[in-house]
Amino acid sequence: MAKFILKLLFLLMVLFVGVFIGMEKAHQGMQGMKGYEDTALPPPVHINESEDGKMEAALLGNEINHAEELAQKKKELEDLETFNFFSSVGKTLASSVKAAAKFLIDFFMNLFKG
Template sequence: MGKFIGKCLIVVLVLFIGVFIGMEKAHQGMQNMKGYEEPSLPSPVSIHEGEDGQIEAEVLGSEIQHADQLSKKKEDLEKIGTFNIFSSMGKALASFVREATDALIQFFLKLFSS
């Protein structure tokens, strides 16, 4: 089962990369067909070095965020402490089962100790 999942993930990754390569080839074909480079037709995937020396990447016009920005967003979400109804229902059910089990055990202990 593990080998199958691994193979599937590899195939999905290869196909995902193939999509980006195909988009870049289509972009080059559009430029060749027109005969000139049009600035209003940006490249679908672009990688360049920023002013601070870090490598920046854009996919379809949206910049890929750095890991430090993602960790900052994760911290912000944790600070917000969003309410999850399923989590609260699970906690309530767990406390109910725990209390019911404790009461049942106490009942049987009193019943058999007498």
């Protein structure tokens, strides 16, 4: 089963990369048909190195900046402080089951001991 999942994930990754290669070829074809480079039509995948040595990437016109996005999302989650009903119900149920199991084990241990 694990081999199948690995093969499936590999195949999906190859197909995913193939989609981007196809989009890049279509972009080049559009530029070739126009006869000039149109700045309003950005390439689907754009990767370059900035002056300070960092890699910058853009996917379908959206810049990818994981470090800033992760820090921003982490800050949003810390500020959110929402109440999760199902989490609290699950914690209450777990503590109730734990207490009941402990009571039953103690009860039977005392019953068979004496």
